[in-house]
Amino acid sequence: MSDTPQADATVANPVIPGFHPDPSVCRVDDDYYLVCSSFEYFPGIPVFHSRDLLHWTQIGNALDRPSQLRLTTSTPSSGGIYAPTLRHHDGRFWLSVTNVTEGVGNMLFSATDPAGPWSDPIHLPGVPGIDPDLTWDEDGTCWCTVAGVAQVRLDPYTGETFGPPRKLWSGAPGAKAPEAPHLYRIGDYWYLLIAEGGTERCHGVSIARGRTPGGPFEPCPANPVLTHRGTDHPIQNTGHADLVQGPDGSWWMVLLGVRPRGGTPGWHVLGRETFLTPVEWVDGWPIVGEVPTELPAPAWPLVPGPVEAVRDDFDLSELRPQWISLRDRPAEHCTTKERSGWLTLRARGGSLDEPDVVFVGRRQQHPTCEVRTRIDPAEGRGGLAVRLDEEHHYEIEASDGEVRMLSRVGPLRTVVGSRSVPPGPVVLVLRVSTTPPRDARTGPDTLTFGFEEPDGTFAPLGALDGRYLSTEVAGGFTGRVIGLYATTGTVHFDWFDYEQSAP
Numbered sequence: 001m002s003d004t005p006q007a008d009a010t011v012a013n014p015v016i017p018g019f020h021p022d023p024s025v026c027r028v029d030d031d032y033y034l035v036c037s038s039f040e041y042f043p044g045i046p047v048f049h050s051r052d053l054l055h056w057t058q059i060g061n062a063l064d065r066p067s068q069l070r071l072t073t074s075t076p077s078s079g080g081i082y083a084p085t086l087r088h089h090d091g092r093f094w095l096s097v098t099n100v101t102e103g104v105g106n107m108l109f110s111a112t113d114p115a116g117p118w119s120d121p122i123h124l125p126g127v128p129g130i131d132p133d134l135t136w137d138e139d140g141t142c143w144c145t146v147a148g149v150a151q152v153r154l155d156p157y158t159g160e161t162f163g164p165p166r167k168l169w170s171g172a173p174g175a176k177a178p179e180a181p182h183l184y185r186i187g188d189y190w191y192l193l194i195a196e197g198g199t200e201r202c203h204g205v206s207i208a209r210g211r212t213p214g215g216p217f218e219p220c221p222a223n224p225v226l227t228h229r230g231t232d233h234p235i236q237n238t239g240h241a242d243l244v245q246g247p248d249g250s251w252w253m254v255l256l257g258v259r260p261r262g263g264t265p266g267w268h269v270l271g272r273e274t275f276l277t278p279v280e281w282v283d284g285w286p287i288v289g290e291v292p293t294e295l296p297a298p299a300w301p302l303v304p305g306p307v308e309a310v311r312d313d314f315d316l317s318e319l320r321p322q323w324i325s326l327r328d329r330p331a332e333h334c335t336t337k338e339r340s341g342w343l344t345l346r347a348r349g350g351s352l353d354e355p356d357v358v359f360v361g362r363r364q365q366h367p368t369c370e371v372r373t374r375i376d377p378a379e380g381r382g383g384l385a386v387r388l389d390e391e392h393h394y395e396i397e398a399s400d401g402e403v404r405m406l407s408r409v410g411p412l413r414t415v416v417g418s419r420s421v422p423p424g425p426v427v428l429v430l431r432v433s434t435t436p437p438r439d440a441r442t443g444p445d446t447l448t449f450g451f452e453e454p455d456g457t458f459a460p461l462g463a464l465d466g467r468y469l470s471t472e473v474a475g476g477f478t479g480r481v482i483g484l485y486a487t488t489g490t491v492h493f494d495w496f497d498y499e500q501s502a503p
């Protein structure tokens, strides 16, 4: 680990790769914290920490117990938890989110330590819509601003609202979906930052300013202040931003974007990722250039976090925070306490086509990677999957004496290949590669599944085009999650390796 700035060093953008959309950031003294949306996965709302704004380490998940987040099979994929705002006020961290399904709506949580524990939810029945922002004015009054864009006064300690929501701004004429508002006091103005155009190729960021947190707001003449629409920039769909100051007082924006590959317009497979980009202020308006794929070393020391180990040996009593389960994680279906040093998954009936499948995974964070796991399938059937949703997944699974590769793409279910193997544990392997170079004919990547023969030789079962596990094909708001699952009985996993590989 080094904390010395290197003049010629660059840091890769996205600063948080993989499915980490809707970033909201907050600075407290020398520390930065950032949260993202989590949708149908539990625990919800990953929380990251940084000392330099460029390197981020996940320190927990804010919603990590059922009293805070109860997702059932009624929550569809890409339902659940949307668009958090993270702020620090009155000695506490405050987090507002929407659960768009099961009638839950907007909620507020608070904590003294962003690593947790976070409070139980305070429900906000008087706050309609999605993307709730929180801000406090000079008198200490709390304002909650939501997509649309509308605002209501709020008591954050009780969730009580005062009066009906008041419309503030509809964004630029003709631009759809004014959403993701964040309101800030900067200098003499209150700035209202929003996303517009929808979270796809037209996505952008616009801003307006007023003298009070309730407006009236004057739109920036240069809106949208950020968009990559109509360009062939390698980062697309840029929007849903939040502003923060660097350690030296410079201004920065965190935002979501995607990296389509394989021809034009291409397919993006890692979901919406968190990027960082510099902001200049001219005449009281922010100027944001194109988002760079490499960030030049800043004027302050870089503080890289710990390097994530390739192997998870399942040697802790709790899973590390990178692991996310589908909808819930009851101990009787997912535990590291049953067999020491192993992860045990106990099926509850469904295959990966079903919303109740027992699945626990981590986000695919790199365009190319190799994943391996050692499974003991003596008491059931389970395996290693790449999942986008119930209708889009590829997997390799083992039962005692057989390994088979499956794919589900829309209505098509296919057994790609199968092989007999000696009874007992077997190592399952996934390789995500981009060789030969990608174009519209080859798609964004190739996913090869196989297993290791007893002598360690790789035995492939099949290779599939990755475009069918992309957001352009599947739709939705998430990205690929690579993980372990059980469909029948009980299966045990000795370890799980995830390693970025050469393209």
Ligand code: 6LW
Pocket: 021, 022, 037, 082, 083, 130, 131, 179, 180, 195, 198, 199, 239, 240, 256, 477
């Ligand atoms: C989120 C909205 C958006 O609520 O997508 O990109 C929605 N912006 O603001 C889900 O992430």
